Amino acid sequence: MAVVRRLHEAGITSEHAYAAAFGSIGLSLLSWIASMKAEQAGVERADRWGIFVGEWAPTFFTLGLALATYERQAPLAEGDSRSGWLDRPGSKAG
Template identity: 65%
Template sequence: MVEMLHERGLRSEHMYMAGFASIGISVVCWAISQKFEHAGVDRADRWGIFVGEWAPTFIGLGNALRTYEK
């Protein structure tokens, strides 16, 4: 899978940027959901956690691609 991602032009830097963007987007999703949804704080927390869980996946793929690139 890592080889396929590399062949399609993805590099470790792309995955690291996606991981850090995911952290920022999770905070934004949490804030927007908390303010505009009427479902309450629990729903806002779930949105923030859902998006925030993508970060370790992207960073892990970044590490795998970095190892493959060497």
């Protein structure tokens, strides 16, 4: 969770991660087309470029989900160093 917290503190939001995921999908298609047109290496090489860039999308979507979860919990964490467990409804603290 430390990585997600640092990304959040750096100003990166879940929307940024989702945008990067959709951008990588588009970039995957563009790199495949560019490789097909510019290189004479054939479809196999173009497929490798498309797959390489396309593999970034799941990582960005996962970061987006983690950041969205953190963003929902961040207001709770600000009041308590233990992620706001004392402030949660239904807690049995003091």
